[in-house]
Amino acid sequence: MATVIIGGGIIGASTAYYLTNDTSVHKSQPVHVIESSSQPFSAASGYAGGFLARDWFSSATAALGALSFDLHKKLAEEHGGAEKWGYMESIALNLDVSEHAKRRGGSRGDDWLRVGTSRADAASKSHEAQISPLDSAPAWLTKQQYGHVEVISNPGTVAQVDPRRLCEFLKDITIERGVRWHAPVRVLSVRKDSETNAIEGVVVLNSESQTESFIPCKNIVICAGPWTQSVFEALFPSSSLRLRVSPLAGYSLVIRSPRHSLVQEQQTYQGRSHAIFTTHPRDCGFSPELFSRHGGEIYIAGLNSSTIPLPSQAEESKEIMDREKIQDLKRVAVRLMGKLTEGHNESSADVPNEDDLEVLREGLCFRPVTDTGRPIVSRVPDNALGSGLKSDTSAPGRERGGVFIATGHGPWGISQSLGTGRVMADLVDGIKPSVNIDALQL
Known part of the structure; x- marks a missing residue:
């Protein structure tokens, strides 16, 4: 039937x-x-x-x-998912940007994803010794003062599509x-x-x-x-x-960076994706999340809202997109992925970055939450x-x-x-x- x-x-x-x-x-x-x-x-x-x-x-x-x-x-x-829909093994990292990052504690960028999850404590304990200099992060992630990353996933347990x-x-x-x-x-x-x-x-x-x-x-x-x-x-x-069931709206950008090429994707990272969760910059008001995806693309999101009215049709989301919110997300993307301004380096107290990123797609979508x-x-x-x-x-x-x-x-x-x-x-x-x-x- x-x-x-x-x-x-x-x-x-x-x-x-x-x-x-x-x-x-x-x-x-x-x-x-x-x-x-x-x-x-x-x-x-x-x-x-x-x-x-x-x-x-x-x-x-x-x-x-x-x-x-x-x-x-x-x-x-x-079915050849690697080529057909960009299936990639991944590694999840938490980026902590504070002078006392090595002491642990405080908020993590993936907290909103992990509310009520068993991974919250397990990840922080099992990877206690894996806090490393930001040099171990992917090249497309701009170095930040006091920046450190820690691995928050076990091998073979996260992926990307x-x-x-x-x-x-x-x-x-x-x-x-x-x-x-x-x-x-x-x-x-x-x-x-x-x-x-x-x-x-x-x-x-x-x-x-x-x-x-x-x-x-x-x-x-x-x-x-x-x-x-x-x-x-x-x-x-x-x-x-x-x-x-209520709607949770989320803004996103798909970006291409000069510091992330197909050659790097396949050779440097051996076809592996990176998922970055962070609360930096703290003055942005949300917790950014970044995912490298097949084809040299990088997806950034984390700017969410539960107050935007749900449109009658999904395609109407483009019409209600707040341009200022998109610009807020773009500014954070430049802060986290932009080119270091000449004459500055990661040890500077304030790290201004140049915008050399290409925005491939802007997005606003609504996810169902209970x-x-x-x-x-x-x-x-x-x-x-x-x-x-x-x-x-x-x-x-x-x-x-x-x-x-x-x-x-x-x-x-x-x-x-x-x-x-x-x-x-x-x-x-x-x-x-x-x-x-x-x-x-x-």
């Missing part, structure tokens, strides 16, 4: 991938992906940093994080398998059987032609990021379920749908039908994407999830 996935970002693409993978006994059954945006991957899936971690998570999401990291590695090995290219790969391969992608299309309502109250399908509207059509299905997977709550309310207006800080990866109980909707509990596998939700991954959407897709496919197929997700259930 057909499955409709609402949300064509990386979670939706991953779910479609595993619903049609050779490991699924129902791989030949129809799958539809509904995306409301006219521009593919114009939300966080296309503008996120693409940092992957295996063991930076709390107990609630530790198993999902590890599964997803391993699936990222496996997918890259099987270009999320947009990964999404494009997942879309292409699922189309080859017969998945139908519909865009720009909105789901208007759910149609149910008048006798059994089971889901019969969904009514959708093509935003360009303004024509309605009906897609028969028994399963509905909602993974629309920060728009998930509004989608659920529109489809199930009589439901009292509130997901409490009140608990944990994602929601769950089947929706029938009694929470309203209108008497119910699944066929006597039917096997996808024939049972039902509604499923995957959202609220916050800054970890790319890292946990493949694992979430695998688990969602398990739930739709009516089998035991690949890992324990009890703490992520509704």
